[in-house]
Amino acid sequence: MPEARRLAEVVEAVRAYPRLRPKGGGTKPALSTPREGEVPLELGGLSGILEYHPEEFVLTALAGTPIAEVEEALKAHGQYLPFHPPLKGRGATLGGTVAAGLSGPLRHRYGGLRDFLLGVRFVDGEGRVVRGGGKVVKNAAGFPFHRLMVGALGSLGVLVELSFKVFPFPPSTKTLRVRLPGLEAALEALRRLRLLPLDLLALDLVPPATLEIRLGGFPQSVKARLERLQALLEGEKEVLEEDEAHWEAVRDLRFLEGSPIWAKIPAKPQRIPQLEALPLGPRRYLDGGEVLFAGMDGEGLLALRQAGLPHLVLKGAQDPLFPPPPEAFFAKVKEALDPSGRFPLG
Amino acid sequence: MGFLEELKALLPGRVLTREAELAPYESDALTAYRKRPLAVVLPERKEEVIGVVRLCHRYGVPFVARGSGTSLSGGSLPVEGGIVLALNRMNRILRLDPEARIAVVEPGVVNLEVSRQAAPFGLYYAPDPSSQPVSTLGGNVAFNSGGAHCLKYGMTANHVLGLEVVTPTGEVVRLGGESLEGVGPDLHGFFVGTEGLLGVAVEITLRLLPKPEAYHTVLAAYESLEKAGEAVSLIIRKGLLPGAMEIMDRLSIEAAEKAVKAGYPLVEGLLIVELEGPKEEVAEEAKVLEAILEESGALTIRVARSEAERQAIWKGRKAAFSAVGRLSPDYLVQDGVVPRSRLGEALREIQRLSREYGLRVANVFHAGDGNLHPLVLYDGKRPGELEKAEALAGEILKLCVRLGGSLTGEHGIGVEKKGYMPEMFAPEDLEAMERVKRALDPKGLANRGKVLPEVAHA
Known part of the structure; x- marks a missing residue:
């Protein structure tokens, strides 16, 4: 099995194999398991932080770097990746996260992966090394290839180097768990909270009717805002004073354990009733109902497809992406960057 | 029928060809550059834009889409012999859905208007380029406009959730959607900032945020x-x-x-x-x-x-x-970016260059994100002074790249800075951009002559 630890080795592998599937930590097997005729390219060794200037809010690392390693370095300076990459505890890498296009529950506060990726260096399907974006937090020069790589499942190139914007982590956090009488009441509360300037770190809906709300900031302010929030909401409330471990479990998608199929499903609060009517397993809506992570079996996946709802399978299916990207645009970009079709799309 | 006749049949009474009518479209906010287009068309619906783009493709006529013409990099400068698609009449907010926290708009909608319409719901549209009372979202999307709040809130790309685009060959595609999260490649994110080289956005879905308390x-x-x-x-x-x-x-x-x-x-x-x-x-x-x-x-x-x-x-x-503009008959604005910790160094060097060139430079900048806005003051009536001002501005751009920054934070490359692209990007990077451009626009019609330096063509 080819393995690349340096840029030159990535280039060499790309030139050597006609069908290549990059693999980082292997935490999303539906995306990293080679299909017939494909050769896996192990990138776990392409690892390490290249540049980190806490004062710039910018970090650059090789694509195979584990999220855990990046977060440890950031934490030493009170900073974090605000898009909250999932599956950190399971060994997810930066590259795999970008290729899959995944963000975790804390994306609610400042935005997702697409909002924090600043630059990329990748090897395209012809073995050419291409850079896009930059290493500064604001930049409008040239075609933004870095944004193109978000969610592209490695279909346009092998990610080698990635630059991210990072932020200070709030000095303290608390979580409020609210159990409402039913889905309708929970959705009503969710809709209300989405319109208020509360600067919540996370706003999750755990079906059927529980909201989990994380607050961050200076201790005095968090206390006062927690009280305001409690006064605002009906239902049975519980405060998690120590909440870090809980959210780490959520971002590792531990609630999906035991489900044969794991999927990410873009959503909206308005779409939740439709999704709730499908035969899905354990699940959680993140970011005020903007995205659902759900466990399911074959029947659930079929129901999703039949309903025409876009989704990405992370584990448990051969054909992970639905629907395919719009042909008239994507096929042209693919032709430009990977004309011989070396990299599969999911 | 020839091209112009077909164009006129497509948009009766809304094709401008007389010299006096064309004059306002010859230039944008980068007034040092002027080009006379063959015609200016004023579409009112997306079907008309699609029709015009298809016609241009069939005849091989270059086109430039334009909003309010506030580009500081010459991004909406016409191409000689080409047409200008003036999109200001497409200024409807098609849907404002507070529950979904989105606004779906036509490209000619003025930036500030979205926040104005969203205000009753306690929402606003975050990107706030200084031009926001006049600049349109179509232009904001093309140039990935910024503003004073980019460190915390990001740029236009971060606030565009979906796009309907007419590609340069006249195909209509929907990129992205309405959710903050998508699946598959972030094609709408990629389109934002490509300065109109990959097509024309005819419908834009924006994310709205709750207004800070x-x-x-x-x-x-x-x-x-x-x-x-x-x-x-x-x-x-x-x-x-x-x-x-x-x-x-x-x-x-x-x-x-x-x-x-x-x-x-x-x-x-x-x-x-x-x-x-x-x-x-x-x-x-x-x-x-x-x-x-x-x-x-x-x-x-x-x-x-x-x-x-x-x-x-x-x-x-x-x-x-505009105030600095009063100090001098003419000025050039640059918007290079440096890593924040190099700001002091960059400013000292700009002052030195200012003395060396004998031109005054005023500095206003977004300090949070290292985005400089040096205004190079000059008098265009004095022979050679524009060239001198451009040379000084060029030195500043090179300085920004040397310090690890970027040629532009928010104004875009346009025609103005394309010659400096090789300072920031390697030939392989520029070739990749070229290849994407060629694949989507084989005839090179959409905003021809912008962003990509001629050297990359060779």
Whole structure:
């Protein structure tokens, strides 16, 4: 099995194999398991932080770097990746996260992966090394290839180097768990909270009717805002004073354990009733109902497809992406960057 | 029928070809460049844009889409023999859905109008380029416009959730959707910032945010620009994340004072810091900020106690460009980016270049994200002075790249900076851009002559 630890080795592998599937930590097997005729390219060794200037809010690392390693370095300076990459505890890498296009529950506060990726260096399907974006937090020069790589499942190139914007982590956090009488009441509360300037770190809906709300900031302010929030909401409330471990479990998608199929499903609060009517397993809506992570079996996946709802399978299916990207645009970009079709799309 | 006849049949009465009608479209906010288009068309519906693009493709006629023409990089400069698609009449907000927190708009909608329409729901559209009272979202999308709040909130790309695009060959595609999360490649994110080279956006889905509950706006005066810059570093080091941090130098302050009488102290460096968020959090952050500004050696500190006082502080900053314009018959604006910690170094070097070239340079910049806005003052009537100003501006761009930054933070490459692209990008990077352009636009019709330097063609 080819393995690349340096840029030159990535280039060499790309030139050597006609069908290549990059693999980082292997935490999303539906995306990293080679299909017939494909050769896996192990990138776990392409690892390490290249540049980190806490004062710039910018970090650059090789694509195979584990999220855990990046977060440890950031934490030493009170900073974090605000898009909250999932599956950190399971060994997810930066590259795999970008290729899959995944963000975790804390994306609610400042935005997702697409909002924090600043630059990329990748090897395209012809073995050419291409850079896009930059290493500064604001930049409008040239075609933004870095944004193109978000969610592209490695279909346009092998990610080698990635630059991210990072932020200070709030000095303290608390979580409020609210159990409402039913889905309708929970959705009503969710809709209300989405319109208020509360600067919540996370706003999750755990079906059927529980909201989990994380607050961050200076201790005095968090206390006062927690009280305001409690006064605002009906239902049975519980405060998690120590909440870090809980959210780490959520971002590792531990609630999906035991489900044969794991999927990410873009959503909206308005779409939740439709999704709730499908035969899905354990699940959680993140970011005020903007995205659902759900466990399911074959029947659930079929129901999703039949309903025409876009989704990405992370584990448990051969054909992970639905629907395919719009042909008239994507096929042209693919032709430009990977004309011989070396990299599969999911 | 020839091209023009077909065009006129497609948009009866809305094809301009007379010299006097074309004149306003010959240039944009980069007034040093002018080109006469063959015709200007005024579509009112997306079907008409699609029709025009298909016609252009069939005849091989280049086209440039244009909104209000506020591009500072010549992004909407016409192509000779080509047409201008003036999209200002497509100015409808098609849907504003507070529950979904989105607005679906036509490309000719003015940026500020979205926030205005969203205000009754407590929502707003975050990107706020200084041009926002006039610039359109189609242009904002093409150039990935920024503003004063990019460090915290990102740029236009981060606020566009979906697009309907006419590709240069006349195909219509929907990229992205309505959710903050998608699956598959972020094609809408990629389209934003490609400066119209890959097609025309005919419908744009924007994300809206809840308007912050409280603001805390402070004006701090310093004896030098370096001191003002150091204060910004201190703020960042203490873990604060202000919504905006802006710095102005003496020349800009004087100009702003003359123009709008904002009541600014006449010092070497002025720093505006704005905190925003829930009132309890802002109150806590304000205490930290106060201590930092004391420590930073500010000569005076003024805190806005009311919305009127806040607006007064911002008034001078927002008027700075046009105010500096009064100091000089002509000026060039650059918008290079440097890593924040290199700001002091960049400013010293700009001052040195200013002396060397014998041209005044006023500095106004977004300090939070390292986005400089040096205004190079010159008199176009003096022979050779424009060329000298351009050379000086070019030196500043190279400096930004050398310090690890970017050629442009928000104005885009356009025609103005394309010659400097090889400073920032390797030939392989530029070739990749070329290949994408060629694949989507084999005839090279969409905004021809922008962004990509001629060397990459070779």
